[in-house]
Amino acid sequence: MAYAVTHVIVAIVVLDLFRHYVFGKKKFPRFLLVIGGIAGLLPDIDVPLSWTYNFLTRNQSNFHGQFTHSIIFPLIFLTVGIIYYYHSNNLRKNKKWAQIFFVISAGWALHLPLDCLFGGYETFLWPLGIKTAFCPQWNLRDYAPGLDALILIAWLVHEEIHNRIKDYI
Numbered sequence: 001m002a003y004a005v006t007h008v009i010v011a012i013v014v015l016d017l018f019r020h021y022v023f024g025k026k027k028f029p030r031f032l033l034v035i036g037g038i039a040g041l042l043p044d045i046d047v048p049l050s051w052t053y054n055f056l057t058r059n060q061s062n063f064h065g066q067f068t069h070s071i072i073f074p075l076i077f078l079t080v081g082i083i084y085y086y087h088s089n090n091l092r093k094n095k096k097w098a099q100i101f102f103v104i105s106a107g108w109a110l111h112l113p114l115d116c117l118f119g120g121y122e123t124f125l126w127p128l129g130i131k132t133a134f135c136p137q138w139n140l141r142d143y144a145p146g147l148d149a150l151i152l153i154a155w156l157v158h159e160e161i162h163n164r165i166k167d168y169i
């Protein structure tokens, strides 16, 4: 698995690039970046759950990558977002919720290839019992701290070039 910080940074940077180049600031309020960043880390809820389970049962289980790292969760959030988007009793409010579900879906989805690159796991298609073996074994784990820094620096340079650093302060 990648570091927690990497998951958050990658989700925020990718969503911000979409905000910048695809949707525009007005259609993509900044709070969505925060939600997307947190969603980028959500699949790792299975790590503290493993700790709690082990603490209570004196086991040595590791649930990481077993259930929450399935593509089914981003698809559920995407579906809920689409339902909100097209359910138009109160259009404005529903669109906001649609956006929230869309960024949760995106943040969650971005977690999966990252963990895949950092070591690989086989449960993308849970609860279907199909094992997947397409994760490359690049051993990126050794470079994890440097990778965080590189992504962050590249993003800061990008923001500075566009004079947008002040947006975040």
Ligand SMILES: [Zn+2]
Pocket (backbone or CB within 6 Å): 001, 002, 043, 044, 064, 065, 069, 111, 115
């Ligand atoms: Zn993970």
